[in-house]
Amino acid sequence: MNKGKIISVRSFRGGTGKSNTAANLAAQGALAGKRVGVVDTDIQSPGFHVLFGLNEKKMGKTMNDFLHDKATIREIGFPIHENVGNVAGLSKLKNARIWLFPSSISGRDISQILREGIDFNKLNEGLQTTIAEFDLDYLFIDTHPGLNEETLLSIATSDVLVIILRPDNQDLQGTSVTVDIARSLDVPSLLLMVNKALPKYDPVAVKKEIETLFNAPVAGVLPLSFDMADNASSDLFSLRFPEHEWSKGLRGVAQAILALE
Amino acid sequence: MINDITSQLKKIAIFSGLSNDALADLAEKASARKIAKGEALIQKGEIGNSLFLIYKGWFKIVTVDSKGDELILNKCGPGEAIGEMALLDQGPRSATVIALEDADALELTRDVFKDILDQHPDVSLEIIRGYSNRLRFAITYIERAIDWSQKIAEGDYSFIDQSQPLLNTADNDDDKAAQFLSAFFTMVRKVREREDGLKKQLEKLAFEIDQTRRKKDFEEITGTEFYANLKEQAKTLRQKRTQNE
Ligand SMILES: Nc1ncnc2c1ncn2[C@@H]1O[C@H](COP(=O)(O)OP(=O)(O)OP(=O)(O)O)[C@@H](O)[C@H]1O
Numbered sequence: 001m002n003k004g005k006i007i008s009v010r011s012f013r014g015g016t017g018k019s020n021t022a023a024n025l026a027a028q029g030a031l032a033g034k035r036v037g038v039v040d041t042d043i044q045s046p047g048f049h050v051l052f053g054l055n056e057k058k059m060g061k062t063m064n065d066f067l068h069d070k071a072t073i074r075e076i077g078f079p080i081h082e083n084v085g086n087v088a089g090l091s092k093l094k095n096a097r098i099w100l101f102p103s104s105i106s107g108r109d110i111s112q113i114l115r116e117g118i119d120f121n122k123l124n125e126g127l128q129t130t131i132a133e134f135d136l137d138y139l140f141i142d143t144h145p146g147l148n149e150e151t152l153l154s155i156a157t158s159d160v161l162v163i164i165l166r167p168d169n170q171d172l173q174g175t176s177v178t179v180d181i182a183r184s185l186d187v188p189s190l191l192l193m194v195n196k197a198l199p200k201y202d203p204v205a206v207k208k209e210i211e212t213l214f215n216a217p218v219a220g221v222l223p224l225s226f227d228m229a230d231n232a233s234s235d236l237f238s239l240r241f242p243e244h245e246w247s248k249g250l251r252g253v254a255q256a257i258l259a260l261e
Numbered sequence: 262m263i264n265d266i267t268s269q270l271k272k273i274a275i276f277s278g279l280s281n282d283a284l285a286d287l288a289e290k291a292s293a294r295k296i297a298k299g300e301a302l303i304q305k306g307e308i309g310n311s312l313f314l315i316y317k318g319w320f321k322i323v324t325v326d327s328k329g330d331e332l333i334l335n336k337c338g339p340g341e342a343i344g345e346m347a348l349l350d351q352g353p354r355s356a357t358v359i360a361l362e363d364a365d366a367l368e369l370t371r372d373v374f375k376d377i378l379d380q381h382p383d384v385s386l387e388i389i390r391g392y393s394n395r396l397r398f399a400i401t402y403i404e405r406a407i408d409w410s411q412k413i414a415e416g417d418y419s420f421i422d423q424s425q426p427l428l429n430t431a432d433n434d435d436d437k438a439a440q441f442l443s444a445f446f447t448m449v450r451k452v453r454e455r456e457d458g459l460k461k462q463l464e465k466l467a468f469e470i471d472q473t474r475r476k477k478d479f480e481e482i483t484g485t486e487f488y489a490n491l492k493e494q495a496k497t498l499r500q501k502r503t504q505n506e
Pocket residue numbers: 011013014015016017018019020021042047143144145195196197222223224225226228229230231232233246
């Protein structure tokens with residue numbers, strides 16, 4: 001296999017749990033001894049860094065700087081494992097190898113990139129350089145919801161597409177189009193993950209039903225959880241509460257990704 | 262009469278170890294009480310000073326719930342003792358006891374009980390022995406209940422099919438533990454039933470995708486020049502990656 005897989009985490013609707021899922025999947029990969037990178041390509045509303053305890057003050061160069069030729073990938077990589085502090089979940093990464101490549105949270109940078117758009121080749125070059133320079137096994141990409149140009153770019157560059165959906169018809173409809181696009185863009189591996197599943201549904205039935213609808217594997221059905229909502233993206237949930245049902249489901253998805261050829 | 266009372270007293274847990282001599286002594290010093298229908302023999306909250314042995318008539322044991330309504334906890338009748346703990350611990354009464362009909366009871370006060378202890382020094386030891394037996398018995402039940410509670414928490418109800426709760430009939434106090442266990446088993450059985458019921462009721466999934474709209478949306482996105490370019494670029498990219506492998 002080619003060194004370093006790009007794993008893009010997507011959803012049709014906002015707030016489905018992409019950022020939390022991508023961050024926790026990356027953390028699980030890192031805990032399993034892999035060298036992992038996490039990129040925030042949600043340039044419209046970046047929020048990924050918060051999960052890794054990075055704030056505006058600590059944030060240095062960003063992906064925006066790279067896209068405008070103002071920084072090299074080397075300069076952007078923020079070593080999470082060296083900055084875990086004493087946050088309960090995050091600090092379990094102190095012996096791991098995991099780097100964050102954040103998006104700028106400055107309004108000026110955001111509007112500039114939205115105005116100018118992202119060049120596919122530039123972004124792709126960035127991702128490939130990231131993998132090469134940091135010798136990564138996996139590069140997880142958090143994205144903006146929906147199917148706009150920049151999310152299409154991230155689908156086109158990825159080796160694995162993880163689509164997160166809620167078990168309701170609106171999400172299923174949107175997801176069906178994303179699945180078709182992924183196939184049209186020849187994404188090698190496609191995994192579905194259900195998040196925020198209501199307890200009134202039987203997870204086994206949900207998995208079976210959705211797998212049949214899309215003819216694609218559902219790697220996990222994760223419950224809607226007050227604990228998760230309460231955590232409010234302040235820490236890596238699956239590291240902080242490893243025994244929680246959500247965390248167990250998440251680890252199942254992580255294993256499915258690590259098992260891919 | 263004294264003989265009769267003696268045998269009744271022997272059934273009360275804390276007296277079960279006493280010699281007939283000591284019991285006869287107790288019986289003699291107990292005083293008779295007549296309780297009219299509707300009258301309270303014991304008031305919840307007041308400091309207890311005596312034990313009552315019901316001789317005739319039925320009583321209800323009541324407390325008041327959060328809304329102020331009377332809640333009947335239990336009923337008791339001839340041969341049963343109420344308030345025995347008061348002889349030992351001087352604690353407040355935990356419930357009110359009201360006669361359901363005109364009734365007779367024997368009252369044994371703590372002072373009388375203390376006299377008996379003075380006259381029969383071995384009695385104290387017997388009482389302690391009796392208590393530690395009951396304690397050991399209760400602890401065994403508690404341990405099992407803890408073990409089972411953990412199983413329930415994990416959703417494992419198999420133990421109710423494997424173990425038989427001792428069903429109680431006797432009025433002996435040790436059977437409170439058996440009663441607890443029996444109530445515990447009933448609870449678990451009901452919880453399991455409810456859970457099974459819920460599983461069956463799990464909402465039927467009604468997933469549906471509008472295929473016409475799916476097709477239309479797909480065509481809208483893929484019909485642009487941007488997409489055509491992207492698809493080309495992605496194709497080249499994937500070929501390059503495969504070559505590099
Ligand atoms: N299974 C769950 N149960 C309850 N709350 C959840 C669950 N998963 C995620 N959340 C919460 O939902 C909110 C949105 O999650 P997150 O930011 O990961 O989603 P997102 O898809 O990245 O959102 P956006 O589209 O805004 O980027 C967060 O507050 C998170 O804590």
